[in-house]
Amino acid sequence: MRITDVRVVSKGLRIGPVLVEVETDEGITGVGSTSASVSVISALIEDESDGLRSLLIGTDPTDVNMAWRRMFASGDRGRSGEGGVAVNAMGAIDMALWDIAGKAAGLPIHKLRGGAVQDRIMVYASATAFDRGHMERTGEWRHNPTEVLVKEALENKSLGFKAMKFGWGNYFSESDYDDIEAVRDAIGPDMKLMLDLGPFAYLDGTWTVKDAIHVAERLAEYDIYFLEEALHPYDVDGFEELTLQSPIRIATGESLTTVQDFQPFIDRRALDIVQPDAQQMGLTQFARVAERAEEAGILCIPHGPWSAFLVAAHMQVLCTVTNCPMIEYPAPAVERGSGREGLVEAMHEKVIETPMVVKDGYLELPDGPGLGLGNFVHEAIDELTGRFGGDVQQ
Structure with missing residues (x-):
């Protein structure tokens, strides 16, 4: 079996995941995506002259490790192995190749x-x-009112979710803590609650490790299960200090794109939870990060x-x-x-x-070949493409 084409099938979509398809001469097709x-x-x-497709046409799609090495070691996209959007593209292809390997064998990837x-x-x-509609209309990022946050949290609980996370930013006035308390009181003590600070915090030049430690100490009052991206994604020293002093779990990793990016965090135990993202780095590297975290006794909760x-x-x-x-x-x-609205549901x-199945708050293991989709x-x-092909605020 040989690869005959590698192409992006969502060129008309200006937002959302980029969908990538790999075709073979035996009619087996693999699917993948990236962000x-x-x-x-x-x-x-x-690209006709040096795109990743040109490296893979005519090769065996089930030789996934060789394909990854061929793409990753190519010097035409920087200095080989520096991560970033080049690895995002490789990751989508890598995902599709694993899908083909499973389909060819008649087995799920696991x-x-x-x-x-x-x-x-x-x-x-x-x-x-955040009120995303307000942001799109005005450019202003602001939180939804307390009653909306509580209503959404209760909606999630009613649907069988046993844990939830709010993208929160570094909004930690006393009224913001009151909102967290209101959500915690509404959902009760048995439902896990997490917060994601994200770029609102680490792109704020006044935000420091001391700020993150102070916030983590306050959040312990509300039994927050983990705090995500409280510092710049590559600040290993800062995360090591924060993780050491925080009474709650510290998580990061969504912006990292290579195993080498993750290794110092794992070696130095600079986090409690590693958060690799297969759309960022591909399934091959994602698996290596999960396994190295397992060996180190660190949780892996992906982004x-x-x-x-x-x-x-x-x-x-992760089922393995x-x-x-x-x-x-x-x-x-x-x-x-x-x-x-409606884009993620469609994706x-x-x-x-074949959509995946969530039952009583748990994702069921697919039994179809490849990714199972x-x-x-x-x-x-x-x-x-007809609905989301124009310019929409991301």
């Missing part, structure tokens, strides 16, 4: 990896505290709820290790009222043949 600019990913993959040790994994509802491809890749790998207590999954209200339910539904992608 980056569609124009940049298209150029990296499809079987190719030696088999599952978990037959289901809890999902947590990934939400945002990213944005597509079925991403969640399926996470499930196929013991250090993953839950996987990120979209909350129903995560894009409600924004220009992106989970419509653009693939089947192939792209191109008509659904075309429909999304």
